[in-house]
Amino acid sequence: MLASLQRWFAPKPRLTAEQEARLAAWIALPAVDAKASHLRCVVVDVETTGLNLMTDTLISIGAVAVVNGRIALGDSFYVVLQQREASRKENILIHGISGTVQREGADPVEALLAFLEFMGKSPLVAFHVTFDETMIRRALRQYLGLKLKHLWVDLAYVMPALYPPLAYSHRVLDDWIGRFNIRIQVRHNALADALATAQLLQVAQACAHKKGISSIASLRDLELQQRWVNGVS
Amino acid sequence: MSAILPSELSFVTRHAPFDRMELPHVLWMLERMDVGYYASGEVIVSPEQGPVDRFLVIKQGKVHGEQSVAHASETDTWLELAEGECFPLGALLANRRVASVYRAGSDTFCYELPADDFRELIGMSAAFRDFCTRRIANLLEHSKQVIQAQYSNSSVEQQSLASPLSAIVRREPVSCSPETTVRQVLEVMREQRIGSMVAVDEKGRPLGIMTLHDVLDRIAIPQIDLDQPVIRVMSTRLSTLPPHALAHEAALMMAKHGFRHVLVVENGRLVGLVSEKDLFALQRVGLRQIGSAIRHAESAEVLQQGAADIRRMAHNMMAQGVAPEQLTQFISAFNDLLTTRVVDLECKASGLLGTSLHNGMCWMALGSEGRFEQTLNTDQDNAIVFDVPEGMTADQVREKLLPVAQRINETLALCGFPLCKGEIMASNPKWCLSLEEWKHTFNGWISGGSPESLLHASIFFDFRPLYGAQHLAENLRNWLGRTASENSRFLHMMAANALRNRPPLGVVRDFVLGKGNMLDLKMNGITPFVDAARIFGLAAGVTHTNTIQRLRMSASKMNLPLAEIDAWINALLFIQVLRLRHHDESSMQGKNDEAMDNKIDPEKLNELDRRILKEAFRQARKLQSRLALEYRL
Numbered sequence: 001m002l003a004s005l006q007r008w009f010a011p012k013p014r015l016t017a018e019q020e021a022r023l024a025a026w027i028a029l030p031a032v033d034a035k036a037s038h039l040r041c042v043v044v045d046v047e048t049t050g051l052n053l054m055t056d057t058l059i060s061i062g063a064v065a066v067v068n069g070r071i072a073l074g075d076s077f078y079v080v081l082q083q084r085e086a087s088r089k090e091n092i093l094i095h096g097i098s099g100t101v102q103r104e105g106a107d108p109v110e111a112l113l114a115f116l117e118f119m120g121k122s123p124l125v126a127f128h129v130t131f132d133e134t135m136i137r138r139a140l141r142q143y144l145g146l147k148l149k150h151l152w153v154d155l156a157y158v159m160p161a162l163y164p165p166l167a168y169s170h171r172v173l174d175d176w177i178g179r180f181n182i183r184i185q186v187r188h189n190a191l192a193d194a195l196a197t198a199q200l201l202q203v204a205q206a207c208a209h210k211k212g213i214s215s216i217a218s219l220r221d222l223e224l225q226q227r228w229v230n231g232v233s
Numbered sequence: 234m235s236a237i238l239p240s241e242l243s244f245v246t247r248h249a250p251f252d253r254m255e256l257p258h259v260l261w262m263l264e265r266m267d268v269g270y271y272a273s274g275e276v277i278v279s280p281e282q283g284p285v286d287r288f289l290v291i292k293q294g295k296v297h298g299e300q301s302v303a304h305a306s307e308t309d310t311w312l313e314l315a316e317g318e319c320f321p322l323g324a325l326l327a328n329r330r331v332a333s334v335y336r337a338g339s340d341t342f343c344y345e346l347p348a349d350d351f352r353e354l355i356g357m358s359a360a361f362r363d364f365c366t367r368r369i370a371n372l373l374e375h376s377k378q379v380i381q382a383q384y385s386n387s388s389v390e391q392q393s394l395a396s397p398l399s400a401i402v403r404r405e406p407v408s409c410s411p412e413t414t415v416r417q418v419l420e421v422m423r424e425q426r427i428g429s430m431v432a433v434d435e436k437g438r439p440l441g442i443m444t445l446h447d448v449l450d451r452i453a454i455p456q457i458d459l460d461q462p463v464i465r466v467m468s469t470r471l472s473t474l475p476p477h478a479l480a481h482e483a484a485l486m487m488a489k490h491g492f493r494h495v496l497v498v499e500n501g502r503l504v505g506l507v508s509e510k511d512l513f514a515l516q517r518v519g520l521r522q523i524g525s526a527i528r529h530a531e532s533a534e535v536l537q538q539g540a541a542d543i544r545r546m547a548h549n550m551m552a553q554g555v556a557p558e559q560l561t562q563f564i565s566a567f568n569d570l571l572t573t574r575v576v577d578l579e580c581k582a583s584g585l586l587g588t589s590l591h592n593g594m595c596w597m598a599l600g601s602e603g604r605f606e607q608t609l610n611t612d613q614d615n616a617i618v619f620d621v622p623e624g625m626t627a628d629q630v631r632e633k634l635l636p637v638a639q640r641i642n643e644t645l646a647l648c649g650f651p652l653c654k655g656e657i658m659a660s661n662p663k664w665c666l667s668l669e670e671w672k673h674t675f676n677g678w679i680s681g682g683s684p685e686s687l688l689h690a691s692i693f694f695d696f697r698p699l700y701g702a703q704h705l706a707e708n709l710r711n712w713l714g715r716t717a718s719e720n721s722r723f724l725h726m727m728a729a730n731a732l733r734n735r736p737p738l739g740v741v742r743d744f745v746l747g748k749g750n751m752l753d754l755k756m757n758g759i760t761p762f763v764d765a766a767r768i769f770g771l772a773a774g775v776t777h778t779n780t781i782q783r784l785r786m787s788a789s790k791m792n793l794p795l796a797e798i799d800a801w802i803n804a805l806l807f808i809q810v811l812r813l814r815h816h817d818e819s820s821m822q823g824k825n826d827e828a829m830d831n832k833i834d835p836e837k838l839n840e841l842d843r844r845i846l847k848e849a850f851r852q853a854r855k856l857q858s859r860l861a862l863e864y865r866l
Contacts, residue, residue: 069269070268070345071268071269072266073241073263073264073265073267073268074263074264074265180340181294182342195241195268198268199268199270199342202269203340206272
């Protein structure tokens with residue numbers, strides 16, 4: 001608890017002039033039009049030291065770009081963030097990133113800048129956004145002093161909106177990817193999970209396209225509707 | 234910055250050919266790949282998409298290939314591809330459209346590499362290249378499908394000559410009364426852009442026809458009075474057929490009588506007009522019709538038409554994907570039919586028919602015709618073997634037969650078989666011999682072994698009877714089988730001679746080209762196989778003259794492994810396909826026979842054909858090595 005409070009009230013992080021410039025360059029990037037079709041979007045997944053949004057920290061980020069309904073394998077991103085101390089043993093067993101690798105990871109400032117540069121202003125897509133968004137936002141604030149305001153689309157709501165009959169039987173990511181024969185080679189690796197999620201986005205976009213929905217903005221609308229449906233039912 | 238998934242790498246490297254490729258090449262490929270998603274039932278690649286633009290590896294799901302070129306139903310699955318398999322290799326290598334529709338059989342994800350990167354990878358990675366071009370049999374199969382797809386476009390447009398004339402007549406015939414003036418008729422023809430005018434009486438019965446072709450001869454040159462009734466300058470020899478008559482009857486009528494138009498008449502009334510041009514589109518001449526037209530032909534003109542039909546038929550058969558082995562056999566069968574009819578007609582015309590000389594002569598096909606391997610462009614190679622009747626000398630018989638042979642050679646030339654430049658024809662006194670003279674001549678070649686004898690042996694020893702007294706040719710064949718197989722010195726020389734013609738492959742496995750950077754498919758491609766098969770056949774006492782039969786039938790006696798024989802035959806057939814396609818394209822471009830050759834520019838071949846051709850030449854080389862081993866050369 002103390003550690004989290006320390007982080008919370010920590011002074012503004014110090015960046016080098018070069019890092020400041022990179023951050024400024026990212027902030028200056030023009031916003032994208034979410035209503036445009038064929039927009040590049042970035043599917044993201046993170047691994048953390050645990051599931052506690054308040055106390056656990058970011059270990060790795062995996063991201064895959066989807067452009068025009070296609071995943072570009074060359075346009076993908078993976079980084080392990082350097083940890084002050086390795087996460088607990090039971091946690092290591094889940095994500096498979098050993099203590100050594102965790103301690104040898106990239107400097108968090110560099111890692112996060114690289115992630116911003118990879119992402120650009122492309123909308124982010126994830127399955128159960130809240131977790132990934134919170135983890136990423138907190139890390140960005142802690143290490144870069146950046147308050148990220150970004151368009152996120154949550155497939156956990158988009159999928160049931162597109163496939164209403166499956167809404168009750170399909171809850172977690174594994175349900176959906178199993179449904180569409182998507183296999184994850186290494187489960188709980190941020191990049192492998194991001195790739196599987198990206199494949200799920202492909203399925204979602206193909207289905208949405210048949211219903212005349214072709215932009216990220218309309219997928220987001222679909223998500224909001226589903227959130228409302230979930231709220232009232 | 235890109236992060237290639239170690240897991241994706243481990244997936245692709247579990248499958249061929251990626252498991253044998255160098256890691257940097259696989260990474261290079263993965264970095265350039267997309268992942269595409271296809272819902273179950275969605276088309277992934279189809280012929281309609283044009284030349285294939287990407288190389289696909291199935292990541293998850295399954296893909297069905299469906300035959301689309303033939304008339305098979307949509308559900309007719311002939312190929313199922315599973316995870317880790319790549320497609321459509323052949324079409325990509327050939328830079329063509331696919332011949333089949335590839336459809337997702339379930340929710341499917343594919344790794345996809347742009348075609349340009351695919352080609353770069355082929356150049357970069359030897360393992361990948363080998364995989365893509367490895368199995369010649371498979372690729373040949375594919376090449377056949379592609380040829381089929383290429384041709385099917387042109388053949389669907391062709392209606393059948395078996396359709397009734399009523400289906401061909403497009404509009405009401407334009408007619409006039411016989412009293413209309415020539416001037417008026419010409420004006421109407423110009424206005425309505427029609428090529429002919431039929432004069433009919435008040436009941437609609439046709440009386441005469443005038444065509445544009447007549448204008449010159451009957452009107453312009455004689456400078457006739459344009460105000461006279463048109464019936465005076467019209468042709469009144471009319472060819473008529475009922476509407477239910479078939480198109481090929483009209484075609485035959487035009488061919489027989491030289492008319493350009495046939496009137497379609499019902500109950501005496503003119504209902505339509507069919508021109509040569511209308512029938513021109515109907516190219517799919519049925520085999521039966523051609524056959525019967527040739528068998529019943531009474532003049533060289535009809536036979537010429539038959540020869541043209543044979544060519545068209547060959548084109549259509551290529552379109553239908555008939556294998557080269559059958560195709561050349563068909564061509565040979567029809568050419569046999571044609572030649573037989575020509576011989577028959579000329580024997581009749583020269584009064585030889587029914588005489589004892591006629592009963593004792595046999596017309597023989599030599600060379601490629603003798604081997605049943607004729608293509609569309611084949612010189613005449615023929616000879617006569619005859620019996621000497623009591624009380625006559627061979628010279629006396631020859632004197633009688635030579636003029637007939639001369640006529641036959643000339644008529645065959647008219648039918649599109651060019652006269653042999655080497656004078657290897659029955660009209661040459663040297664090749665119009667009695668059975669005893671032939672044996673003597675053959676014996677001289679076998680025991681002599683001069684370069685000229687060996688050359689002659691390579692042409693004449695492929696003889697087979699076509700017309701007349703078959704037993705004479707059979708007698709000669711059996712005699713030759715015994716004599717040649719016993720003479721190992723002769724076979725040894727034949728082998729040494731055959732080995733002089735090396736397949737045009739260089740040390741770095743590339744083509745060695747002749748003049749103008751051309752490859753001669755016949756000389757460099759076919760001949761090594763034909764020569765080797767002849768020697769094996771003669772050594773094993775095989776009486777068949779066909780190269781493939783010779784190889785198969787001499788296998789056990791010569792201890793040739795069957796797998797190797799199959800590889801040789803496949804290679805030969807592939808070269809034959811290329812050659813037929815080359816001839817077919819040349820003839821479609823309207824080149825005449827002299828302009829047709831066997832020379833191709835390998836640079837103009839697509840990647841796939843080029844590679845298979847190299848493989849085929851390598852097979853020729855292997856066959857020659859086997860021959861060298863056999864005769865210790």
